[in-house]
Amino acid sequence: MTISVPATSANLGPGFDTLGLAVDLRNRVEFHPSKFFSVSIKGEGENNPRLKGNNLFISIFNEHYSRLTKNKQNFKFTFYNQIPMSRGLGSSSAVIVSAIASAHEAAGIRVSKRRILNHALVYESHPDNITPAVMGGFNAATIEKNKVFSQKKHLPDYLKAVVVIPNKQMNTSKSRTVLPKSYSKENAVYNLSHTALTVAAFFNEDWEMLKLAAQDRFHQKARMKTLPELFSVQKVAYESGALMSTLSGSGSTFFSLVYDDDSAMIANRMKQKFPDFGVKVLDFDNDGLIIER
Numbered sequence: 001m002t003i004s005v006p007a008t009s010a011n012l013g014p015g016f017d018t019l020g021l022a023v024d025l026r027n028r029v030e031f032h033p034s035k036f037f038s039v040s041i042k043g044e045g046e047n048n049p050r051l052k053g054n055n056l057f058i059s060i061f062n063e064h065y066s067r068l069t070k071n072k073q074n075f076k077f078t079f080y081n082q083i084p085m086s087r088g089l090g091s092s093s094a095v096i097v098s099a100i101a102s103a104h105e106a107a108g109i110r111v112s113k114r115r116i117l118n119h120a121l122v123y124e125s126h127p128d129n130i131t132p133a134v135m136g137g138f139n140a141a142t143i144e145k146n147k148v149f150s151q152k153k154h155l156p157d158y159l160k161a162v163v164v165i166p167n168k169q170m171n172t173s174k175s176r177t178v179l180p181k182s183y184s185k186e187n188a189v190y191n192l193s194h195t196a197l198t199v200a201a202f203f204n205e206d207w208e209m210l211k212l213a214a215q216d217r218f219h220q221k222a223r224m225k226t227l228p229e230l231f232s233v234q235k236v237a238y239e240s241g242a243l244m245s246t247l248s249g250s251g252s253t254f255f256s257l258v259y260d261d262d263s264a265m266i267a268n269r270m271k272q273k274f275p276d277f278g279v280k281v282l283d284f285d286n287d288g289l290i291i292e293r
């Protein structure tokens with residue numbers, strides 16, 4: 001069995017803990033029952049000995065597998081990881097979603113994507129990464145009574161993501177500690193109105209509106225100050241024609257949405273200006289979680 005889940009870019013400027021979209025960079029896991037437990041990792045994390053044992057995937061998988069089957073069974077897992085860890089591209093969401101989906105598949109139980117999403121909320125309390133990880137596309141999401149309610153918009157092929165990935169990791173829980181404890185009414189209204197406009201622009205495909213709409217007063221500045229080159233990344237992105245350019249999740253990656261025709265030029269400019277950072281041009285992903293039986 002093979003399960004794969006895409007990387008995600010959350011917040012998208014003002015939509016803190018609310019908006020996110022999926023990009024075509026996937027973590028894939030293959031597994032089958034085995035006499036002995038084993039983990040093999042290829043790609044991101046392959047040199048990290050901590051991931052060879054009871055990592056986040058394994059603990060969530062075991063929790064769900066034993067809840068569903070009441071059995072103890074060893075599995076051989078092979079992970080093919082493309083999503084860099086703690087860089088704001090939803091690596092934890094991908095792991096959480098794939099572990100829950102894998103446990104259900106291993107137990108022979110078919111569940112809806114919505115059910116998997118609601119289980120994922122137990123491990124990540126904000127829905128902005130887990131929703132596009134499961135559903136694909138652009139999503140606005142909220143939580144009511146421990147359930148995720150969301151709306152999805154397919155993203156067209158003529159748009160691409162240019163992601164600039166610094167070497168520096170930014171752990172999400174640590175990165176949340178630098179945020180203000182409260183916001184003024186003025187700033188709350190600012191983010192509310194800009195989030196509403198961002199959502200409307202995505203659904204109406206008014207891409208030229210995004211630069212204005214995707215401005216934020218809640219989290220980006222405080223986080224970007226911990227890696228000030230990110231201010232220059234955003235400036236170069238906009239000077240080069242990006243339609244929107246925002247801190248991806250809690251950072252450190254910077255996400256730009258661009259027209260396909262501009263993507264190579266913008267990526268090359270980023271590579272020239274920021275030679276120490278990784279730069280990728282990615283398609284958007286409209287599939288989310290994929291289960292291959």
Ligand SMILES: Nc1ncnc2c1ncn2[C@@H]1O[C@H](COP(=O)(O)OP(=O)(O)OP(=O)(O)O)[C@@H](O)[C@H]1O
Pocket residue numbers: 008010027044045051055056057081084085086087088089090091092093095129170171172173248249250251
């Ligand atoms: N491939 C993986 N295998 C096992 N655990 C992983 C893997 N990828 C990420 N994790 C776990 O998720 C943690 C990273 O989560 P964190 O929320 O800090 O980053 P992120 O999800 O990449 O960023 P963001 O939520 O801002 O998009 C890692 O420390 C590790 O515990």
Ligand SMILES: N[C@@H](CCO)C(=O)O
Pocket residue numbers: 010011016017018126128129172176219249250
């Ligand atoms: N909304 C989350 C995304 C990162 O997981 C945050 O900004 O902390």
